Amino acid sequence: MELVILTLKGYLLFTIGIIVIFSVRHYIFTLNRIFGEQRISYQDIIDSDLKTISVLIPMHNEEKVASNILELLVHADYDKDKIEIIPINDFSKDKTREIIDTYAAQYPYIKPLHRYTGERGKPAALNEAIKKAFGEVIIVFDADYLPPKGILKNIAVCFNDPEVGAVMGRVIPINTRRNILTRLLDLERTGGYQVDQQARYNLRLMPQYGGTVGGFRRKKIDDLGGFNTKVLAEDTELTYRLSINGLKVLYANRAECYEEVPEKWHVRAQQIRRWSRGHNTVMFRYFFPLLLSPYLSLREKLDGMLLLLVYCVPIILLMGLFDSLALFFLGKMELFSSVFFLIFIGAYNNFGNFAPFYQVGTACLLDGAAQRILLLPFLFFNFFFNMWYITEGFLDACIDTITWRKTKWQKTERFRTVHK
């Protein structure tokens, strides 16, 4: 029994240690974003010949949004001789095919790819489209995105630096005012991009390629054998594959693009569970290759490791809650009363819980937001929500890894009104 109690106490300290590490990380990033030297993206320092690009838009039953993105891309500011747009109709059963074909008939540089055979899902669709693409750079948008006029140039120009393997732009929700969920997701996105991604770029750590509003070097993905169709988070996997092979992932905060965030809780639950599943699968596969990579500095490895563990932290916390409950009912509350432990609990509650809020608050301030900052306390409830569904995703990832279960791509439901 003593051994059990000792193990439980040890785990509790481990949990607190993890929280303190992640809190310190949040604080460093936030302070860097407030005070540190900001690295600008390449569009502000390079202006020369642009590379040929292929813009890939995976679509599965996207009739609500397909015409919006195609309309914006045909008006994008990019040399039409150097661009092709490949809308990938991935087994759609609605009017996606007709919409794509209408645009393709008008614009010769729109080259649709209709897929009704083979493997389904975004990674498989991208692999097939890349084989067909002529661009030196591949730029990807999800179908619900609304790319502004100059974004293709902003992303493509970064690849004039031969060290750059992938570039990620900033994602901004467009349907923020719909309800409390969209407002809270807007806060999360703001913190994630304006502070987290930019600080990691400033500090020359590992900004993350997010699979949309971004691009990657085509030759490199060919060399790496394309996307792994068994992984749901092909974006995170690409980040790590490129990084451990010596290429850099850039973050372009100026390359802003609007997206539609989920408007219903069950859709968000499905989305975050999928992210957790994919991200944790990547964690299982790339944790050790990351540590052994000869191309990364120690701090890049440390940041990469913490980034890999991001979707593990809620599970560690949940286990910590069960652990505390067990200690409580075993009569070990004197542990919770000790000075040493109270200092840790204080740090845990104050810094551990507060740090992400501080990051989001700072990001909103930098964005010039006002009223929406008042919603910060409501993110507290998201903490439990995320913990629940991330844990489910983690369990999915464990089963995937152990049983080699085949993953099935789950599309996020769209909410945009179709204008006829």
Next chain:
Amino acid sequence: MSNETKSIILYHRSYRKITRSLRVFLLQFLVIALPFSLSIVFCYPQITHTVSIFAQAVLIPFFPPDVLRVIKLPYVVGNVFLVDLPSKYPSIFFSLVNSLVCLFLLVLLPVIRSAKHVFIFLIAVCFINLISSLYFIFFPYHFPYEAVDYSELYIKQQVSIWFFVPIIMGLSILPLPSTLTSKLITMLVTFFYSLIFGTVRYAVFLFILAKASLLYMAVLFFVLGPLVDFIYIVGIYSVHVTMLSKKMRSDFTSWNWLY
């Protein structure tokens, strides 16, 4: 657009930062936040004494005379004062009803699709209460605590929260380009809110443990205890940042770009 407006080219939000010096922030932190926190270390015997006297005064009408006492225990560099009070153990029937209600809610809540974030929080509350209820059903005589144990834990935790409030507010508000007066006011408001909230909650929780049941101790500790404290800390912080953000919209000198 007037000529005056045209003469100002606003910085894009992507790379702007705040015109504050890291050194000034660190200096302010050392001069304001740290001494504020350290003052708690020297004042907590008096603070906990006042809190306990208040809680005792509130609870006295509900208890027989001489049952409630304010006692002191040694803690760190001084004593903490706390209310000693009787415990109420739940009956088997009470525990059973609690467990059935929690089970019912645990089945019902996951089905609700709207406001899922709130319901998942409630699921956590129900789950912990279910465990506690089952404990009192199967091991009713083995519950290892009395209400006074919780009273002690609560007071000690509050001391740690009061100690950390100036530090956390210092770290988050002192780097911002608001006036020093507004920062001090925010820090003081947070601290006094914490003091008042902590005192009122103490009296309410003790009442629940002594009059309703010890069964609720786990929920009070794990879900409604220190975890809730940071919600109002974040709330007050968000009000400060919102006011600052509105002010900075028209004050271009507050922003730097790149370096």
